[in-house]
Amino acid sequence: MIQRAMVASLAGLVLGIPLCGVDMLSVSGYQWTVEAASDWKTDGGVLQLVVPRQPPAGVPRRPQKFALADTAPFRKVIIEAEVKRDARSLILVYAYQDEGHFNYAHISSDAALKENMHNGMFHIFKGERVRMSPLDGPPSLPTQDWIPVKLVFDGATGRCYVEVNGKRNPSLEGVDLSLRWGRVGFGSFDETGSFRKIRISGVAKNSPGIGQQ
Numbered sequence: 001m002i003q004r005a006m007v008a009s010l011a012g013l014v015l016g017i018p019l020c021g022v023d024m025l026s027v028s029g030y031q032w033t034v035e036a037a038s039d040w041k042t043d044g045g046v047l048q049l050v051v052p053r054q055p056p057a058g059v060p061r062r063p064q065k066f067a068l069a070d071t072a073p074f075r076k077v078i079i080e081a082e083v084k085r086d087a088r089s090l091i092l093v094y095a096y097q098d099e100g101h102f103n104y105a106h107i108s109s110d111a112a113l114k115e116n117m118h119n120g121m122f123h124i125f126k127g128e129r130v131r132m133s134p135l136d137g138p139p140s141l142p143t144q145d146w147i148p149v150k151l152v153f154d155g156a157t158g159r160c161y162v163e164v165n166g167k168r169n170p171s172l173e174g175v176d177l178s179l180r181w182g183r184v185g186f187g188s189f190d191e192t193g194s195f196r197k198i199r200i201s202g203v204a205k206n207s208p209g210i211g212q213q
Contacts, residue, residue: 023037031069031070040067066187073183074155074184075180075204077152078199078202079094081195083141088118090191091189095180105160116135120174123179133170
């Protein structure tokens with residue numbers, strides 16, 4: 001545990017941004033920063049969150065449980081994976097700068113019109129989550145099967161959208177001009193789930209060209 005904490009601290013110094021966790025995992029060819037490695041499993045190329053967590057009382061209501069890919073921050077990025085929910089929903093994190101400044105896509109078995117804090121694009125800027133996408137569109141994860149997802153973010157325009165099973169959904173398209181770069185990750189707001197076949201590509205914040213991270 002101490003070794004993992006030291007590695008995470010050094011990674012934070014190298015990347016120049018605070019980290020939300022102190023443990024490290026390895027899966028799908030990437031290193032991942034997490035709050036507690038005991039809450040996760042890595043088996044056969046699958047990253048699995050096995051312990052849910054509600055946001056603590058008295059703090060802004062925003063996601064707490066996600067694994068951040070240990071890469072340089074991106075100003076343009078595409079993340080692809082297959083995901084499998086255990087309950088109703090999962091999240092894809094992007095433009096992560098620190099625990100109080102990041103965005104995420106909430107993909108859910110609920111339609112946004114039914115649960116307006118589900119199935120949408122959300123913004124964190126010190127406070128609680130704020131929705132930044134329409135309420136139109138169907139649920140994104142109607143079954144508990146493995147489902148392919150793809151998130152595309154362009155910090156130059158602030159635009160981000162998510163394809164689920166190869167289809168775009170108005171609920172999963174948003175624009176944020178305040179967070180133009182950051183790291184990416186996978187997790188859940190307050191449930192559990194699994195992620196596999198993860199691929200991350202894009203343009204690093206300080207890179208003039210496109211490269212695989």
